Amino acid sequence: MNVEVRGLVRTFRRTRAVAGVDLSIGPGVFGLLGPNGAGKTTLLRTLATVSRPDSGAVTLLGRDPADHRQRREIRRRLGYLPQTLSYYPAFTVDEFVEYFALLKEMPREQVPGAVARAIDRVGLAGRARSRLRTLSGGMLRRAGIAQAIVNDPQLLLLDEPTAGLDPEQRVEFRALLREIGTRSTVVVSTHLVEDVGAACTQVALMLAGRVVFTGTPGELVARGVGHGAGDAPLERGYSAILAGARS
Amino acid sequence: MTGLLRIEARRNPAPLVLPLLALLLWLTPLAQNTRPVALWLDRSVDVGASVELLGPFAAAAAAWTASRDHRRKMTDLLASTPRNPYARTLAAWLVSLGWMVAFYVALAAVYLSITATQATWGGPQWWPVIAGLVALIMCSAGGFALGLLLRTRFATPLAAVGTLAVIMGLMSMAVNSNAAIGLLSPLYPAFGLNALVFYAPQPDLSILKIVCYVGVLGLALGLAAWHFRADRPSVRRAGAALLAAGLAVTATAAGLDATARVGNHGVTVPAFHNAAAGHAVPYTPVCSHTRLPVCVHPAYDGGSELAVLSSLINKIAGPVLGVPGMPVRAEQAPAAPSGVQGDPPVLPIQPFIIQGTSLPPAPAESIDADIALSLFVPAHVDPEHATPAQRGLAVYLLRQAHDNPSGVWPLDQAITAAAARFAALAPAARTAWLTTHLAALRAGSLTPQDIP
Numbered sequence: 032m033n034v035e036v037r038g039l040v041r042t043f044r045r046t047r048a049v050a051g052v053d054l055s056i057g058p059g060v061f062g063l064l065g066p067n068g069a070g071k072t073t074l075l076r077t078l079a080t081v082s083r084p085d086s087g088a089v090t091l092l093g094r095d096p097a098d099h100r101q102r103r104e105i106r107r108r109l110g111y112l113p114q115t116l117s118y119y120p121a122f123t124v125d126e127f128v129e130y131f132a133l134l135k136e137m138p139r140e141q142v143p144g145a146v147a148r149a150i151d152r153v154g155l156a157g158r159a160r161s162r163l164r165t166l167s168g169g170m171l172r173r174a175g176i177a178q179a180i181v182n183d184p185q186l187l188l189l190d191e192p193t194a195g196l197d198p199e200q201r202v203e204f205r206a207l208l209r210e211i212g213t214r215s216t217v218v219v220s221t222h223l224v225e226d227v228g229a230a231c232t233q234v235a236l237m238l239a240g241r242v243v244f245t246g247t248p249g250e251l252v253a254r255g256v257g258h259g260a261g262d263a264p265l266e267r268g269y270s271a272i273l274a275g276a277r278s
Numbered sequence: 279m280t281g282l283l284r285i286e287a288r289r290n291p292a293p294l295v296l297p298l299l300a301l302l303l304w305l306t307p308l309a310q311n312t313r314p315v316a317l318w319l320d321r322s323v324d325v326g327a328s329v330e331l332l333g334p335f336a337a338a339a340a341a342w343t344a345s346r347d348h349r350r351k352m353t354d355l356l357a358s359t360p361r362n363p364y365a366r367t368l369a370a371w372l373v374s375l376g377w378m379v380a381f382y383v384a385l386a387a388v389y390l391s392i393t394a395t396q397a398t399w400g401g402p403q404w405w406p407v408i409a410g411l412v413a414l415i416m417c418s419a420g421g422f423a424l425g426l427l428l429r430t431r432f433a434t435p436l437a438a439v440g441t442l443a444v445i446m447g448l449m450s451m452a453v454n455s456n457a458a459i460g461l462l463s464p465l466y467p468a469f470g471l472n473a474l475v476f477y478a479p480q481p482d483l484s485i486l487k488i489v490c491y492v493g494v495l496g497l498a499l500g501l502a503a504w505h506f507r508a509d510r511p512s513v514r515r516a517g518a519a520l521l522a523a524g525l526a527v528t529a530t531a532a533g534l535d536a537t538a539r540v541g542n543h544g545v546t547v548p549a550f551h552n553a554a555a556g557h558a559v560p561y562t563p564v565c566s567h568t569r570l571p572v573c574v575h576p577a578y579d580g581g582s583e584l585a586v587l588s589s590l591i592n593k594i595a596g597p598v599l600g601v602p603g604m605p606v607r608a609e610q611a612p613a614a615p616s617g618v619q620g621d622p623p624v625l626p627i628q629p630f631i632i633q634g635t636s637l638p639p640a641p642a643e644s645i646d647a648d649i650a651l652s653l654f655v656p657a658h659v660d661p662e663h664a665t666p667a668q669r670g671l672a673v674y675l676l677r678q679a680h681d682n683p684s685g686v687w688p689l690d691q692a693i694t695a696a697a698a699r700f701a702a703l704a705p706a707a708r709t710a711w712l713t714t715h716l717a718a719l720r721a722g723s724l725t726p727q728d729i730p
Contacts (some may be wrong), residue, residue: 079358098511106360117351121289133281133365134359142281178355 032057032090033186033216034078039087041073048073048122051087052241060212062231062248063220065276069237071220072114075190078218079111094184107136114191114220118173119162124174127163131178144258149181150174152207154200168195176204180211187217193226205230224265227251236272243276280406282369290370292339298441301336312389313563315631316396319474322403323573325386326410326484329417329464330445332385336378337421343374344425357509364506367426371502375418380416399475399561399577405484406469408533413464413510416491417441419498426505444626457703458535461545462490469544474629475577476612478554482547483598483641490531496524517595542612563609568592569601573609575629583632591627593679595609597705598715601712603652603720617720626652632720645685650675656720670696677701696726703730 034056041049049070054276063071076082077089080096087210092108094101117128128149132142132185150159153173158166164172172195178186189208193201211217221227227234228248236251244251248265255268303309344367347353356363384564390402421437428436445464452460461483469479475499500520507514519693538547543556563573566588574584584592592606598604605618605625618625630645650672651661676682676699700708710728718724 076354079354081354081357088564103510107357111355111358113354115351117355119346119350119352122285126285126289130282130285131359133354135286135354136360138282193693249602253360262402 033092034061034218035088035090036074036078039074039077039089040085041070041077041082041268042085043073047240049077049084052242054235054238054242056216056218056233056243058212058216059232060208060217060219060230062227062234063237064217064222064224064227064234065237066273068239070240071237072190073240074237075111075188075218076219078186079109079113079188081111083106105186107182108185109135110179110182110189111258112179112189112192116171118163118171120162120176122163123160124150124163124166124177127160127174128177128181132181135182136275137182142216145181145183149177152180153177154203158264169197169200169233172196173200173204176207184213187211187215189217189222192219193221193223194229199273201226202229219242224269226261228263228265236269238276240272244272279369282366286370286373287376290373290377291342292374295335295339296377296381299332300499302331303328303385305318308389308527312392313680314396315578315583316393316398316580317474317577317631318393318397318400319403319406319469319479320631321389321393322406323467323469325389326406326413327465327467328382328385329410329413330384330442332414333417333445333464334417334441335457336375337424337441338416338434338438339378340371340421341425341428341433342431343370344422345429345431345433346370348429348639349431363509364503364516367502367506369492370403371418371422372515374422375415377420379411382411382624385700387408396580397577398579399575402471402536403479403641405479405481406467409484410464412488412491412495416498419495419502423498423501423505426502429573456540457459458538459532461538462487462531462535467544475528475561475575476558476629477543478555478557478559479545479547480551482550482555483545485539486534486547488543490528490535491720493524493527493529493531493586493696496527502654524652565607569597570625572627573607575610575689578610578629578631581632581680586632590646591649593627594646594675595679597675597708598653598712599676601709601716604712605718617652617655617657617659618660625649643681646676646679647672650679650681654716656722665724666690666693667696667719667729668691668722668724670726670729671719673697673698674700692726696729700729 032055034054036052036054037054040051048142065071073082077084078091080102089096091105094105096102096204098204122130125146128146129142132146137145150156153176154196155170155173155177158170161170163267166174176192179189193204196204205226208217208219212232219226232246234246234248234251235242252264253267253270258267258269258271261267308328313468347356349699386407420441424437425433448460448463449465451457452463452466500517501515503517503520507517534547534549539544561575564576564579564584565571565573568588570592572584572588572591574587578584603623606622608625608627610629611626612629616626648661653669654668654671655661655664670693673693677697678701701730715724
């Protein structure tokens with residue numbers, strides 16, 4: 032398993048954002064669903080080694096992120112796209128992606144090729160020389176994805192990656208996720224259940240800092256049969272599980 | 279690291295402020311002070327003192343760079359990367375600093391090149407220039423640390439204003455309170471400007487400043503490293519080491535600063551003092567061919583210094599020249615103004631720089647008054663201590679030279695009346711009276727009423 036989480040707790044003052052999460056995630060695309068405030072972003076930040084857990088055990092890519100040497104090794108193999116993409120407006124797309132390739136300590140000679148490849152994979156090759164401040168929201172999101180995948184990460188963490196993408200771009204992006212998922216572990220936090228249905232092999236549903244469901248998208252659909260509200264089978268499964276967990 | 283530096287260099291905002299900086303410099307006295315007379319030491323000190331303007335800019339640019347990641351909400355994304363965060367931030371700062379240093383070096387090159395075409399004596403003095411450079415780096419490092427610690431856009435104006443306040447505050451302490459700590463201001467001249475060319479430069483204070491600035495630089499960089507201490511032990515250790523070293527060096531500099539003594543030739547710091555520095559440098563003066571020959575140090579031979587000075591002195595002293603005891607020559611001397619001295623008698627003139635073809639009005643009045651009084655006060659006595667009778671005759675000389683001494687010292691009725699009476703005498707009577715009474719006048723035994 033590339034991600035092993037046991038009894039993970041993360042508290043912000045009086046709010047328990049993650050309240051004892053257990054997860055085992057192997058290669059493939061793993062969807063993380065849940066309403067706002069469920070703890071998805073906090074869990075992803077912890078997996079991205081940005082936030083340290085208050086308690087619990089985390090193993091990423093077979094390494095302990097609490098140890099600084101192992102944490103560095105994890106980060107070299109990590110791709111992360113935060114929920115709110117931040118960027119340096121004066122940088123061009125290729126400078127931005129190259130900057131992160133260098134920060135990820137990629138071998139110098141591999142950087143130019145990897146940068147070009149990542150930008151091409153997100154469909155921004157034609158805007159590689161454009162300043163980030165000139166890009167639309169969707170393009171910025173794709174630039175963010177490019178920096179996340181530039182090092183061919185073994186663990187890719189994406190927080191709301193399809194927000195701001197148009198339907199055509201989302202279809203292309205799901206294909207990209209599936210392709211990366213054949214070699215790596217991709218954890219995608221999203222509100223959009225259709226992304227989960229189209230791209231994920233496994234899915235977890237979080238509510239109030241806890242994982243209330245883990246299974247395949249098919250199992251999620253099955254939980255919604257005859258229950259819940261929603262226009263699509265996945266939405267009905269999602270609603271049914273949340274309703275059950277809240278009751 | 280080179281890859282990061284390359285990207286940072288391309289996108290660093292510092293070059294955007296450099297044209298503004300150049301414009302501001304053009305408006306400062308630094309730019310005005312590019313006409314002869316060109317004294318190397320004076321010009322070198324000027325370059326170092328440009329930190330007054332460049333320092334706040336360097337601090338602001340560094341604070342802006344340091345707070346960038348937080349302002350741009352990049353911290354999460356950056357924290358997920360393996361690169362040493364201190365090294366990453368340092369790269370951005372180094373680029374910001376590099377632009378400011380390049381500007382300073384260009385400024386020094388231009389300013390000293392202009393000086394090279396004008397100076398008639400000596401060569402560039404590097405200590406003040408180096409001290410200015412280290413001060414600039416220190417200001418930038420201070421802004422960098424502040425930007426990291428405050429992490430808001432307000433860090434930028436705060437760094438600029440804070441840096442300027444510290445520089446000016448220290449200078450004010452040195453000038454107004456004679457506080458030793460004030461000597462460490464980048465603006466405090468490391469050399470006695472009165473003795474710019476007469477003595478071998480004494481770099482003691484410049485060296486002390488460099489030591490102090492290096493210490494503060496270590497403290498600032500240590501503080502910046504300490505900011506990232508949670509990420510990895512090596513950064514924590516580097517931060518602690520830099521803080522300890524910076525503290526030790528700064529404390530040492532503060533200790534040495536307490537031993538500094540301000541003298542006529544500059545500031546002496548025993549720990550750095552070289553016996554060879556401060557000794558008189560031999561020279562052959564350059565003299566005017568006027569009724570009273572006026573001689574200046576060859577360093578003052580550029581521009582109109584000699585012509586203006588000899589015209590001025592001859593205009594003031596003209597009516598009394600030829601009287602026994604009156605000077606046969608006027609000569610620049612590094613000491614404070616005093617009365618005619620030596621045999622044959624020589625009028626010492628305090629060095630000052632004339633730029634253009636005349637003196638600015640305020641210093642001109644003071645200099646004219648000093649020259650007139652020096653003719654009547656005893657040797658080695660400051661003209662400020664002149665008696666009323668001596669002042670009366672000085673007023674006569676100044677008035678006949680169309681000067682108004684009332685702006686320099688208060689004139690009472692007895693003094694002005696004595697001056698008027700003396701002016702009304704026939705030239706031969708004036709010369710005769712002075713010939714008889716000059717010794718008594720200089721001795722201070724005459725009153726204004728004794729003047730005919």
